Amino acid sequence: MRLIVGGCVYRSMVHVGHAASVATLCSLSVPFGANVRLHYRHTSNLPQGRALWLRECLAMKADYAITLDSDTEFLASVLLKELDDTKNIPWAIGIAPVVRKRGEGIALNIYSGQGEAISPPTCGGGRPPLWAGGFGLAVFNLSWFANHWPLPYPEPFGDREEWISQGEDIQFCRSVVSRNGRIIPLWVPTAHYDGANDMIIGGRLSYSGGRMTALVSEVAE
Secondary structure (H helix, E strand, C coil): CEEEEEEEECCCCCCHHHHHHHHHHHHHCHHHCCEEEEEEEECCCHHHHHHHHHHHHHHCCCCEEEEECCCEEECHHHHHHHHHHCCCCCCCEEECCCEEECCCCCEECEECCCCCECCHHHHCCCCCCCCEECCCEEEEEHHHHHHHCCCCCCCCCCCHHHHHHHCHHHHHHHHHHHCCCCEEECCCCEEEEECCEEEEECEEEEEECCEEEEEEECCCC
């Protein structure tokens, strides 16, 4: 299994938790028979930058490209297991749930076919097809893109207001679905840093020196 991990970053900077997750992924990859390469692209233009990053990943001849927001971290062991568990399922993009915003309850960034946010408890931890999702932690199946969309770029759906309000990652997903690509959830514990208030889905945080030092998995069976 050949992996590329990275994505778009501004001023080539990432949170220390992001860096720790990537380092852990590299150290755990050998028992899973995986080879990991790092590839980041400096940009402040996400629609263009992510498309160019993905095209560069396609040229690197890997199996999967993992994009991770600079302020997000994840449990690497679970991500590797999820990729192994889904290797025989045809899919284009796998998306892990990441907190989208604050408010009453928890708002996630993955959406069902009805456009409703879902979480492991709402679907029993299965693999329902997704309508779209945000790319805080997303995995691109490069064989699907090579065969079905070798020059990816997010295409606008709906009017200008809808395009702006949804964001480039949602529009990118809609472009994939329009090409009969399947988007699935990957139940990976993640943490999203939100200023002074750190947020977590699927696990618990413990702190030392102001950063996450432990992430305890609570992924649904």
